[in-house]
Amino acid sequence: MSSAHSAPHGEQYLENRIFSEIRVGDTASLIRTLRPEDIQLFAVMTGDINPAIVDQEFAHSGIFREVVAHGMWSASLISTVLGTQYPGPGTILVDQSLHFVRPVTIGDTITITVTVKHKFEHNQHVVFDCTCTNQDDLPVIQGSVETLAPRDKVRRAKVTLPDVVIADRHGRYEQLLAKVRGLPPIDMAVAHPCDYESLKGPLQAAEAGLIEPILVGPEKKIRSLAEEHGFDISRFRIVNVKHSHEAAAMAVTLVRNGDAEALMKGSLHTDELMGEVVSRAGGLRTGRRLSHVFVMDVPTYPKPLLITDAAINIAPTLEEKVHIIQNAIDLAHILGRPEPKVAILSAVETVNPKIQSTLDAAALCKMADRGQIKGGILDGPLAFDNAVSIVAAKTKGIKSAVAGDADILVVPDLESGNMLAKQLEYLANALTAGVVLGAAVPIVLTSRADTAETRTASCAIAALIAHAKRKAE
Known part of the structure; x- marks a missing residue:
């Protein structure tokens, strides 16, 4: 009754x-x-x-x-x-x-x-x-x-109850780590891990069985920091150098010599590390343009989002965007997306000659049709709402295999991408991982403000890339 x-x-x-x-x-x-x-x-x-x-x-x-x-x-x-x-x-x-x-x-x-x-x-x-x-x-x-x-x-x-969203950040973090579980740890050169988070991150990743960190930096400073915070680093290799710039150079050398399969930024400036990575004399360049991808698990979106490029290329050209997209597609394949949906973002969803990003988007889609970008389904220009909301896309009459269901978001420039990623991290409680692609090995390029959890999640992505590379070779 x-x-x-x-x-x-x-x-x-x-x-x-x-x-x-x-x-x-x-x-x-x-x-x-x-x-x-x-x-x-x-x-x-x-x-x-x-x-x-x-x-x-x-x-x-x-x-x-x-x-x-x-x-x-x-x-x-x-x-x-x-x-x-x-x-x-x-x-x-x-x-x-x-x-x-x-x-x-x-x-x-x-x-x-x-x-x-x-x-x-x-x-x-x-x-x-x-x-x-x-x-x-x-x-x-x-x-x-x-x-x-x-x-x-x-x-x-009746009182209308509020909607409840369960932001199980730890659960999502464990799901990411589960992708790597059972794989042997990879050797990772960590450049200048000389503050709490940049040392805790690789140690936490080592405890999870993801990496074997090689700590490159002033040995006395690293040991003092470990002792202060109760970290046991007795089983890890330490390469003693005088300062952060030398740490960057030595970490890259270790990778180039085959001592490490991945590289991780510690508590030094990005320019210091990336300057050594892109050095023509002894860096880690390949035929690809280097680009950064944020892998973001957002509670309100049904699957992880890849956002690129929000950290390396400031105002990428059309040619550079080809590399940026291909790098992201290749990563999506490694993460289990055989044909990722790529949304090329702009402020509008129509081609406007006054907005360069819409022209680039149209050209990139045609390049994909001609086989110049492989392995994904591209569409653009798409405004952000159309890329992630099928309701918004239908409202605007957009018929697309990508709209409302994007796997990869390609941003027009570094500024918009960085703001988008930080908004999702800080306002939407997204679990965040970041990795640089296009070099000889994956590079974990975290912010100095990133937590150990973010660094560990990034190590998980890098480990998956390294193992995929082993398999391919």
Whole structure:
């Protein structure tokens, strides 16, 4: 029995039953399906982080062999029926006796039914039989509850609850690391890891089994920093140099000599490291233009986004954009996207001779048609909203395989790209990794403000690239 009634304008109301309106035998029910996010939300609200419930790996080794809901998640739905349906608003739970018959697992559909069993005139209490069954009609919870019936008649519009987005940053971080799990660590030269985050990052990545860091910098300073923060660096190789510029040169030399398969920036300026990387005398140049890609896992987007170039090429030419796009497509292949969708961004979605980025976008799409860019589906110009929102694209009448479903966002210049990436990181809680492509090896080029988590995530991307290179060779 539901107490909600439809009003003329579609508004939903909650209406209760006071004691005199309640009849023995009356029933009310509610149906809910357990979702993964229900478990996460319940854990956040209660602080119950029992690993049998919230830790998937532990749960699969436990008694039930799968993730199960908190027992009180199902029990709380009994309260939901009583408070919102029957008797409705004003009901007060006085006592309960519940037996938990079997677990509820993700995907189970639970039917909660309450039935009036007894009424007590002297104190206006009502006892309900309660049964929760799953989709196979098997009992999950059985028992009874005693309530104080509502004293006053209430009919109120339902409150619209806010949308909840679960920003499980750690979960997304673990998913990224899982892509590399089982692969042997790669040797990575870390140039000048001489502050807390730039030392913690590679050590954390080493602990995760991603890399074997070679710490290049003033040895005394590195050891002092490790001792200050309790880092154990006893098993790692340290290459002693005097200062940051020498660290950059030595790190590049280690890569060039085959001692390392990747390079990582520590607490030195980007120009110092990249100057050595692009040096014609002894750098790490290839036939490709160097470009940077942010790999960003945004909670409000269904898949990771690759944003390029937001750190290396300031105002790339058309020819340079070809390299930037091809680098990003090749990375997308390594990350498991066989035919990534590439959105070439501008301020508008139509070609405008006064806006150079729209002309470049049109040319790049035609170049892809002619095989000058391979391995992806290109479309542009596209405004940002059209690239990531199918609703926005349809509203503007854009028919495209890329619009609303982009894997790669190609920005017009470094300024717009850097602002876009930082906005997603700081305002949208995106998990961020960054890597430079087009050199002989992947380069983890993080900001000095980046956390150890970002550095470790970037190491995971670099490791995937290095292993793909091994396989190709």
